[in-house]
Amino acid sequence: MITSTVENYLKALFLLDQDGEKEISTGELAKSLTVTPGSATSMIKTLAEAGLVEHRPHYGVRLTNRGRTLAVHVVRRHRIVELFLVEILGMDWSKVHEEAEQLEHVVSDEVIERMDVLLKRPAFDPHGDPIPGADGTLPNRSHCSLSKSNVGQQLSVARMNDQDTDFLQFAEKHGLMIGAKITIIEHNKLADSLTIKTSNDTVVLGLSAAANIEVCDA
Amino acid sequence: MITSTVENYLKALFLLDQDGEKEISTGELAKSLTVTPGSATSMIKTLAEAGLVEHRPHYGVRLTNRGRTLAVHVVRRHRIVELFLVEILGMDWSKVHEEAEQLEHVVSDEVIERMDVLLKRPAFDPHGDPIPGADGTLPNRSHCSLSKSNVGQQLSVARMNDQDTDFLQFAEKHGLMIGAKITIIEHNKLADSLTIKTSNDTVVLGLSAAANIEVCDA
DNA sequence: TTTATACTTTTGACTAATCAAAAGTAGGAG
DNA sequence: CTCCTACTTTTGATTAGTCAAAAGTATAAA
Ligand SMILES: [Mn+2]
Ligand SMILES: [Mn+2]
Ligand SMILES: [Mn+2]
Ligand SMILES: [Mn+2]
Numbered sequence: 477m478i479t480s481t482v483e484n485y486l487k488a489l490f491l492l493d494q495d496g497e498k499e500i501s502t503g504e505l506a507k508s509l510t511v512t513p514g515s516a517t518s519m520i521k522t523l524a525e526a527g528l529v530e531h532r533p534h535y536g537v538r539l540t541n542r543g544r545t546l547a548v549h550v551v552r553r554h555r556i557v558e559l560f561l562v563e564i565l566g567m568d569w570s571k572v573h574e575e576a577e578q579l580e581h582v583v584s585d586e587v588i589e590r591m592d593v594l595l596k597r598p599a600f601d602p603h604g605d606p607i608p609g610a611d612g613t614l615p616n617r618s619h620c621s622l623s624k625s626n627v628g629q630q631l632s633v634a635r636m637n638d639q640d641t642d643f644l645q646f647a648e649k650h651g652l653m654i655g656a657k658i659t660i661i662e663h664n665k666l667a668d669s670l671t672i673k674t675s676n677d678t679v680v681l682g683l684s685a686a687a688n689i690e691v692c693d694a
Numbered sequence: 695m696i697t698s699t700v701e702n703y704l705k706a707l708f709l710l711d712q713d714g715e716k717e718i719s720t721g722e723l724a725k726s727l728t729v730t731p732g733s734a735t736s737m738i739k740t741l742a743e744a745g746l747v748e749h750r751p752h753y754g755v756r757l758t759n760r761g762r763t764l765a766v767h768v769v770r771r772h773r774i775v776e777l778f779l780v781e782i783l784g785m786d787w788s789k790v791h792e793e794a795e796q797l798e799h800v801v802s803d804e805v806i807e808r809m810d811v812l813l814k815r816p817a818f819d820p821h822g823d824p825i826p827g828a829d830g831t832l833p834n835r836s837h838c839s840l841s842k843s844n845v846g847q848q849l850s851v852a853r854m855n856d857q858d859t860d861f862l863q864f865a866e867k868h869g870l871m872i873g874a875k876i877t878i879i880e881h882n883k884l885a886d887s888l889t890i891k892t893s894n895d896t897v898v899l900g901l902s903a904a905a906n907i908e909v910c911d912a
Numbered sequence: 913t914t915t916a917t918a919c920t921t922t923t924g925a926c927t928a929a930t931c932a933a934a935a936g937t938a939g940g941a942g
Numbered sequence: 943c944t945c946c947t948a949c950t951t952t953t954g955a956t957t958a959g960t961c962a963a964a965a966g967t968a969t970a971a972a
Binding site: 501502513514516517518521533 | 918919920921922
Binding site for chain 2: 949
């Protein structure tokens with residue numbers, strides 16, 4: 477049985493390694509799901525028996541093709557639901573992640589298809605995350621991390637890698653939303669900070685916060 | 695913890711006795727949830743310990759005020775979701791019950807409130823079932839069972855008490871949808887059947903099927 | 913080569929929910 | 943009053959998921 481727990485584990489593995497290149501350690505997986513390492517080990521065993529992952533004990537775990545396909549479909553449901561909640565129900569982008577975390581496990585294929593049509597087959601969710609197609613293909617657009625961009629350049633916010641409600645609300649308050657045009661005014665290496673000019677505002681971000689914002693040339 | 699299972703039990707108890715008048719037997723409850731009587735007994739114990747029902751062993755079970763309030767909110771979520779799926783996503787009324795059966799346990803109050811607004815605070819779901827208000831009040835409209843109505847009278851379909859996909863598809867195919875104007879042409883007591891004239895069609899229903907259709911004077 | 917450290921796995925216990933089958937009970941027929 | 947029947951409850955087992963803590967392993971440092 478593919479329970480919601482199984483779906484959450486598969487999705488976590490996929491998000492920790494989109495390209496399926498590296499092995500994920502038990503600890504890393506456990507942390508991303510906020511369960512104990514022992515719980516992760518035992519679920520990994522279950523997943524391996526179901527042919528959804530390959531496990532090399534003490535080294536790590538990796539999705540099989542079947543596991544990856546399932547994971548991508550969960551991500552598709554998650555992101556379509558998020559966009560639907562924002563576009564059709566008018567919810568705040570800072571709150572839809574939590575909601576989608578539950579809905580992703582229960583919405584039927586038919587509902588997802590209808591949402592997808594209503595949203596005109598969107599390619600990106602409210603946070604700039606790509607929405608996989610029904611066939612499992614991921615649209616990809618290459619971005620650059622704000623923390624690695626140059627001072628003075630005109631940039632456009634493309635994606636938020638932190639879905640935390642408070643972070644997203646903070647970002648929006650200072651004009652950091654998807655598509656917003658911004659410029660880095662100053663990079664203070666001593667303070668490890670960036671000063672950003674948005675349409676509304678000027679905001680100072682630590683480099684670790686800036687690392688969660690992806691941008692592209694405006 | 696109010697799990698989905700608990701919500702399903704509470705909802706079942708409520709639907710088996712909307713007015714909170716009679717005690718529900720373990721067997722009746724078990725049947726309506728398609729679990730064994732033993733499972734129902736043990737869940738009843740859990741619910742009683744949580745103060746959600748009162749149990750008189752060997753006689754029956756009844757919702758407490760707290761249990762009833764919770765149940766009504768589950769029903770509210772269920773019915774708003776059903777209407778939303780029909781009105782906004784264009785799903786068939788014959789399929790939304792299944793979907794809502796899952797969604798009712800995960801949609802947040804905020805999502806329900808937004809759906810409710812978008813649907814303009816509806817009073818009835820796609821099957822004619824009343825939608826409880828956020829305060830727990832139930833709109834009520836008195837109907838009459840089609841099986842007890844008179845031959846020749848102009849009637850209007852008000853509510854379907856059977857949410858089964860196949861039954862609802864059959865009904866719709868013959869013009870039996872909510873609000874449809876119909877007339878009983880013949881009541882054959884020997885065959886235990888009613889012949890119904892709809893705008894499309896003429897259809898013969900057994901009395902037990904007709905008992906699941908509620909009508910009001912057109 | 914030994915030891916320390918960080919990490920993973922195993923073990924044992926627990927909660928929630930279920931079923932099959934045994935045991936018990938209420939209430940009516942005789 | 944006794945027994946039958948239908949129903950309910952209890953018992954014991956099972957599955958899914960989890961945690962705390964003990965045991966085991968890989969690797970790097972001494
Ligand atoms: Mn989830
Ligand atoms: Mn997202
Ligand atoms: Mn349900
Ligand atoms: Mn309904």
